């Protein structure tokens with residue numbers, strides 16, 4: 117019997133379901149692929165069980181545990197999911213840059229010593245060795261690719277530079293982001309220097325994730341919608357563009373597969389046209405955007421991902437069926453559509469209700485293509 121070494125990014129099992137890769141590239145699909153942001157998370161009792169005995173970042177740093185959590189939704193929902201996403205967090209980049217981040221149960225991420233002024237740059241590591249600091253994510257990706265057995269493709273991801281900068285200054289979640297945004301007015305040059313430092317690491321990290329086995333990449337600009345259209349153009353878009361352009365250049369020049377990339381800029385409806393011209397195959401939509409409007413603004417040049425309101429999963433099974441059906445129909449049968457929610461699944465959703473959503477999407481999106 118052949119012995120495959122699960123620590124090596126080679127001899128991966130053959131992919132059996134490439135629906136999401138085809139949808140991303142605008143190829144013909146028999147139905148819309150579906151996956152869920154935060155699908156490996158707190159709404160699953162099996163996640164809670166494992167989490168009881170381990171801290172959040174301990175799990176991220178232990179490839180066996182991160183792999184086990186990534187597989188939980190895939191094992192539970194079987195063929196109802198068309199993609200997996202590696203269990204990790206966007207905040208591993210600020211950690212690699214030298215900032216401490218804690219995950220406080222019931223509160224979320226906390227930076228005990230956030231950046232207060234640009235003088236604090238002295239606390240950041242000058243040259244981050246991405247492999248040394250974040251190699252644990254690569255190991256988790258490689259192991260997961262083997263253990264997935266080719267069932268579905270595996271996403272790697274990062275937080276976009278503006279979103280990470282905001283966390284590094286706010287020190288955690290925030291309603292107004294007034295501390296991070298005040299940097300844009302008080303220290304525009306230093307803000308751009310910080311965004312560039314994050315961008316350089318992000319590029320390296322995404323290339324490393326593909327090398328390790330990631331088959332798609334998603335960039336989360338979760339706090340895009342806190343910026344005005346003008347500020348988005350200045351402090352978010354240029355870095356989002358650099359990331360897709362340079363990652364693809366690097367992948368091609370290193371003879372690696374140039375994998376499809378998704379941009380999710382939550383709240384940035386005004387930027388849809390710009391985002392569709394930013395070298396991403398997929399633009400992800402939050403639930404406030406009408407699919408027809410998005411199709412028009414992106415001029416039908418990209419695949420669209422989304423976008424049921426995550427709280428619709430609290431409406432009961434009949435409402436879920438009705439709302440999911442409407443959503444699938446709104447994206448239409450000819451369009452490139454990857455079904456998802458408009459943001460991450462909330463921690464108190466009943467996993468059986470999510471199942472109804474997945475079943476409905478698969479059924480309806482196949483029916484309208486017959």
Ligand SMILES: Cc1c2[nH]c(c1CCC(=O)O)Cc1[nH]c(c(CCC(=O)O)c1C)Cc1[nH]c(c(CCC(=O)O)c1C)Cc1[nH]c(c(CCC(=O)O)c1C)C2
Pocket residue numbers: 152153154155156157158167172201202203204205206207219220221222223224225273288289290336338459460
């Ligand atoms: C893609 C991803 C993320 N986090 C996690 C994953 C991997 C798992 C998956 O998606 O299935 C695990 C992931 N990350 C976290 C959890 C819960 C941690 C726990 O067990 O206590 C999980 C499962 C913790 C976390 N980490 C973060 C928050 C948000 C806090 C805030 O509102 O400011 C929280 C609560 C930061 C974070 N993390 C992430 C984002 C971008 C997506 C989004 O906008 O939701 C953001 C903003 C991305």
